[in-house]
Amino acid sequence: MRFRRSAAALVAVLALAAVSACNNDKAGQNGDVSLDKVSYLTSFGTFGREAYAYVALEKGYFKDAGFDVTINPGSGTVDVLKLVAGGQADYGIGDFTATVITLAKQKLPVTTVGMIHQRSLAAIVALEGGSIKTPQDLAGKKIGDQPGSTNTVMFPVYAKAAHITGAETKFVPSPPPALPQLLAAGTVDGIGQFVVGVPTVEKADPKRRKAVVLPYGAVLPDLYGNAIITRTDLAKDHPDQVKKFTGALLKGLQDTIDDPKGAATILKKYVPKTDVDVATEELELMKAYVKPDGFDGALGEVDEIRVDKIIKLLEEADQVKPAGTVKPADVVDDALAPKG
Structure with a gap:
């Protein structure tokens, strides 16, 4: 089953891929026509912290889940949200708090389907x-x-x-x-x-x-870090596909925190400019944010009560207004998020 896009969105996807190919930060397609072609944006460039997507690609987790994935470098949460909303990418990574703030100001058709970091970076x-x-x-x-x-x-x-x-x-x-x-x-x-x-x-x-x-x-211990973002139409029309993609990505994340140096080495294969030692250090530091001390939930888990607390915190800071206009269901698809 192919993901549906408008003709304009398809042109944008191809343009984005072409730009990425020019800067050698593109990874993916294996050309298998039996797989669903999916485009993915990192949160911010191709630093070591983004290695888990390349690990999922290299180890065949995406392919096993039925996807031919192209990875492109993102340029920050707001841009990632807009590109996913506009159909120029199927999935992306963005900071969850920044996502809530952005969606409070712009009604973009995107939702969160899992967390990369249980604590803000x-x-x-x-x-x-x-x-x-x-x-x-x-x-x-x-x-x-x-x-x-x-x-x-x-x-x-x-x-x-x-x-x-x-x-x-x-x-x-x-x-x-x-x-x-x-x-x-x-x-x-x-x-x-x-x-x-x-x-x-x-x-x-x-x-x-x-x-x-x-x-x-x-000073803000309840904040999540990066979240997995997709369009609301994909979440609604293809929930099984979204779960499979998220599962494959999180397998790459688990392998990454288990073996940071191995993940950094894989990243260098796809992004030659990578300094393996620096990337390894980044990933070692990231472990404590993916699975903090005291966290015993599922990798990628989303707590709706905690999401509500974050929204209220942002309301108090005048970043979401008027109060009460954003609900957890507006920013998270709880049915698709990993469960313990």
Whole structure:
């Protein structure tokens, strides 16, 4: 059974794949006509943290589930949501909190069908010896980040929870690959970054200074990290297909946290620019967010009560308004999410 798309959406898919092929960050298609062709967007580039999709591809988990998957690099949650909603990708990865905030403002036809991280990876990262040591130091500082990124979208929520007062923190639009270099050069005081990106940040600094990490999860422990996103029509019309895809992706995730170096080596096969050592460090750090201490649920599990708490938290921070306009069912398809 083929996923249905409009002719315009199909053209967009082909264009996206062509662009990806040019930058050598495309992975997939094995050409088996018996498989459903599916396009997938990473959350943000092809860093080590994205290796689990390539592991699922390399080990045949997608093929075994009936899919011929093409992996393309995403450019942040908001863009991923829009591309999935517009039919330019069937699945994507985006930060869950940023997803809720975005869907509260734009009624995009997307839903969440599983979690990659049971804890948020979002953080502001600086370097030792700089002007940022605590959350309160962020007032009046310049933070480099990709417009629409998770860290930028979520910052007002973090600032309220961390009681950051004083001059407004300024976010400076910056291309993602350049963020570590901008920080090392002192062009910005800090950067929006996932906590697993610390090895990359430290390696980019010629002085080899240690990173100062201000994780959003330290003051917002209920937040999820990245979530698996698909279009609502796929979730409604092809629930079995969605479950199979999610299951295959999560098998890749399990293998990745079991063997970070092996996953990093697979990533390098598909993304030659990968530094295996740095990617391995990222994945080692990511383990604690995929399965935190005390978490005994199913990999990818979604707790609807927790989702409701996150929505209420965002309402209190004035990121979802008016209050009561977003319900858990508006952002999560609980019937398709993995269960323990």
